[in-house]
Structure formats: C-alpha cells, structure tokens
Amino acid sequence: MADEPPIVVGVSGASGAPIALRVLDALRDARVPVALVVSDGAVAVLREECGLAPEALADRAQVVYSDHDLAAPIASGSRATRGMAIVPCSANTVARVALGLGDTLLTRAAHVHLKERRRLVIVPRETPLPTILLRHLTTLSELGAVVLDAAPPYYLHPRSVDDQTSYLAGKVLDHLGVSHQLYRGWKSEAA
Ligand SMILES: Cc1cc2nc3c(=O)[nH]c(=O)nc-3n(C[C@H](O)[C@H](O)[C@H](O)COP(=O)(O)O)c2cc1C
Known part of the structure; x- marks a missing residue:
C-alpha cells in the first residue's frame, strides 16, 4: 500500500463534510x-x-498536506496519483479551479489532475445553483472533470441522512474506480 500512488482527497468549505469523512473511511x-x-x-x-x-x-490519510504547501509532491504532475476528489467542493473552489488558479495546494492539485488528464471528481454543493457557478461547472465538465451533485437517491429509498451520505460517498468511489459496499445499486441482488 505504501508504494501505491495515492488518491488525492481535497476537502473544501462547502456543506457536506460528512460525505468527505465517509469517503475517507x-x-x-x-x-x-x-x-x-x-x-x-x-x-x-x-x-x-x-x-x-x-x-x-x-488518521484517515497516508499523508496530510497543508493547503499552503505549494511545494508538496501532489503540486507536480510528476507525482503519480490514482485521481482526485474534491468533496465537498465550495463555489469558491469550483471557480478557482475552473479559472485555472493554483494559488493553494488543493486548487493546484486539481489543476495538475486536469492537465495530466487524470480523473477529477468534484462534489459541488450550493442551492439554488447560481448562473456563474453553473458556468464554472460546465467548464470543468468540458475539461473532463466528473461533476457529482450531492442529490439524494430517492429511487433507492434512503431511510436516513446517513444512508444518503453513504450513497454519495459510494458514487465518489465509483468514479475513482474503487470498489465498496456503501450503497446497493438499483435492483441489485448483492448485499
Ligand atoms: C457552515 C458553513 C457552510 C457553508 N456552506 C457552503 C456551501 O454549501 N457551499 C459553498 O459554496 N460555500 C459554503 N460556505 C462558504 C465557504 O466556506 C466559503 O466561501 C469559503 O471561503 C470557501 O473556501 P474554500 O473554497 O477555500 O474552501 C459555507 C461556510 C460555512 C461556515
């Protein structure tokens, strides 16, 4: 595990911190x-x-970097990774990534993932969605990022916020290519 490339998890200041914890767990x-x-x-x-x-x-990460450490390995495309998730992703961070700003380690690492054509999953959370945020999200989607909205899966009949949190974390892992048992898919026979 120690030599494997990491998945970068960026946690920004939008509502949805429990989703980040569930992803990390x-x-x-x-x-x-x-x-x-x-x-x-x-x-x-x-x-x-x-x-x-x-x-x-x-204790949920192999390594924790300061958001101010622009010399961290993940600030460079030469550091292999398995992808990145920004969960939750604030409107502020969406805008900075969409505009190509790399003034913090989180936004710089996101920029690296886009330029290296690696998987970048973002979970924006804002409601209603203002036009400017929709524009930035469109830009990121066009650049190859997966925009995963934090909407509840009513069709799976979640019984609690905890169920919804697991579902959203599971969707993040789906798009990072990591198997999990966080939610059961539509009409799945599996546990
Ligand atoms: C309790 C709390 C909840 C917040 N919820 C959101 C949110 O859901 N979406 C959002 O875009 N910003 C939200 N904000 C505002 C952001 O935290 C703020 O814009 C911050 O500057 C984002 O910085 P960052 O993008 O560097 O994390 C929230 C702030 C607080 C204190």
Whole structure:
C-alpha cells in the first residue's frame, strides 16, 4: 500500500463534510492510500457539521498536506496519483479551479489532475445553483472533470441522512474506480 500512488482527497468549505469523512473511511477500508488536503474554508464547516478539527482527519490519510504547501509532491504532475476528489467542493473552489488558479495546494492539485488528464471528481454543493457557478461547472465538465451533485437517491429509498451520505460517498468511489459496499445499486441482488 505504501508504494501505491495515492488518491488525492481535497476537502473544501462547502456543506457536506460528512460525505468527505465517509469517503475517507471507505478509502481506508479499501486500503487505498490517501493524500489529504483540507482548505482553510473547510475548517469552520468541519467544526459545524462534524464537531471535528482538521487534525482529526489525519488518521484517515497516508499523508496530510497543508493547503499552503505549494511545494508538496501532489503540486507536480510528476507525482503519480490514482485521481482526485474534491468533496465537498465550495463555489469558491469550483471557480478557482475552473479559472485555472493554483494559488493553494488543493486548487493546484486539481489543476495538475486536469492537465495530466487524470480523473477529477468534484462534489459541488450550493442551492439554488447560481448562473456563474453553473458556468464554472460546465467548464470543468468540458475539461473532463466528473461533476457529482450531492442529490439524494430517492429511487433507492434512503431511510436516513446517513444512508444518503453513504450513497454519495459510494458514487465518489465509483468514479475513482474503487470498489465498496456503501450503497446497493438499483435492483441489485448483492448485499
Ligand atoms: C457552515 C458553513 C457552510 C457553508 N456552506 C457552503 C456551501 O454549501 N457551499 C459553498 O459554496 N460555500 C459554503 N460556505 C462558504 C465557504 O466556506 C466559503 O466561501 C469559503 O471561503 C470557501 O473556501 P474554500 O473554497 O477555500 O474552501 C459555507 C461556510 C460555512 C461556515
């Protein structure tokens, strides 16, 4: 596991911090190494929604980088990775990535994933969706990013917010190519 390229997980300051925790837990269960970056904006949301400080996420990652560390390995395309997820992805981070800004490690790593044509999954969360955000999301989709909206799967009859959180985390892992048991697909016979 130690020599395997990591999946980069960026946590930014949108609502949905529990989805990030579920993604990190599932990647740990799958024994996939994670390089974690938590934005400054995420600190208040992590505290509000999960009652956690960013340091509490450290044991869910192989390595944690400061969002201000622009010399970290994942700031370069020469560092192999298995892809990146930004979960949740704030409107601010969507805009900065769509505009090609790499002024923080999270946005720089996203830029690297786009330029290297690697998988980038983003989970934006805002409602209603303003036109400017829709424009930026369109740009990112056109550049190859997977835009995965944080909508509940009513057709799977979730019984709780916890079920919905697992479903959304599972969708992130689906698009990162990591198998999991976070949700059962439509009419699936599997557990
Ligand atoms: C409790 C809380 C919830 C927030 N929810 C959202 C949200 O759902 N979507 C969003 O785009 N910004 C949200 N924000 C605002 C962002 O955190 C803020 O724009 C921040 O600057 C984003 O920084 P970052 O993109 O570097 O993480 C929220 C802020 C707080 C404190």
